[in-house]
Amino acid sequence: MKSTQLHKPLISIAMCTYNGREFLEEQLDSIVSQTLAEWEIIIVDDCSSDETRTILNAYAERDVRFKVYSNDQNLGYNKNFEKALQLCQGTFIAICDQDDIWRKDKLEVQFNAIGDNQLIYHDSEFINQSGAPLDYRMSDKFNFYRGSDPEVFLYFNCVSGHSIMLKSVVVKAALPFPEDFHYDQWLAYNATLLGSIDFVNQPLVRYRQHQNNKTDVLALRSVSKSADRKIVELRKESEWLLLCSEKATGKSKYLITKLYNLSLLRNKSFASVAYGMVIWANKDTLLRLLKKSTISKFFFTLRKIWGSQAKKLI
Structure with a gap:
C-alpha cells in the first residue's frame, strides 16, 4: 500500500538516472530512511537500457513521494538535471546522484543549517565501487567556501551537485543551464549572486567513485591531453x-x-x-x-x- 498522500512537499529531491541498476537501490533505501520525512523525490531517467526504470517504478508503487519520469530521448547529464530541477515543487531542493549513499540525517541537517543562505552544501566521504572507504574527503581536495563572492567559482568548484540543498529561486535564476559546463558550479555561482552560501563541515554522503562517474573528481580516468x-x-x-x-x-x-x-x-x-x-x-x-x-x-x-x-x- 502506498504511503499517505503529500499535498505540499517541504523538500524536493532531484535525481537523474541512467543505467544505474548496480547501485540504485542502496541509494534509494538511504533516502527512504531519512529522519526528515516531508519530501518528494523527482527522478528523471535518461533512456536507461538496463533495469533502472523497473527499480524506480517498484519504489514509486510503494511510496507516493516518488515521482518518476522517463525521457523520450537522451538529454545528457546537465540538461537532464535542468529538467529534474524544474519539475521540483518544493521551496527547498536537494540534489541526488544515483550511486551514492546518504547519511540518515542528511536532509534534516541541511534544512536546519540553510537559514538565510541561498545554498548549503556539505563534506563527503569517498568510497570505492564496492562501498569501502577511501580515507579521503572532499574537504581534503578543496578549501570549502562560505560567503557571497561569485568570483570564487570562476576557476574551481568545491560545491558538488550531490551535496547541494538550495532554494528554488536559485534554480530559476540559473536557467537555462549552459551547455558543456558543470551545472553544480553554475548553481553555486548563481547562488552567490543572489546572496550567500554556507557548508556543513560533516560528511553527509558516501560519495562512490568508479569508472562511470560523470565527474572524475579523483582523476580515475585521467589521460594526457593533446x-x-x-x-x-x-x-x-x-x-x-x-x-x-x-x-x-x-x-x-x-x-x-x-x-x-x-x-x-x-x-x-x-x-x-x-x-x-x-x-x-x-x-x-x-x-x-x-x-x-x-x-x-x-x-x-x-x-x-x-x-x-x-x-x-x-
Missing part, C-alpha cells in the same frame, strides 16, 4: 568567463569582464602576462578553493598565461 584539446579548453574558459560576466553586477562584473577580455587576448597570442597578473593580484578570491601551497598557486597562474601558441610549447 595540444589541440588544451586549446579547446582555453576557448571554453573564455566562454565560461563571458557567461559569468553577463550575470554579474558591480565590482564582480568589472573584474570578471576584465578577465574575459584578457583571456581573449591570451587565446590569440603567445601569452598574456596581464591575464596572469590580474589572477595573481586577486588570488585570495580567485584561487581560494585551491588547496595548494602559494608556490603551486603561482605555477597555476603561470599556466593561465599561455595562449593559443601553447601547442608549440609541447
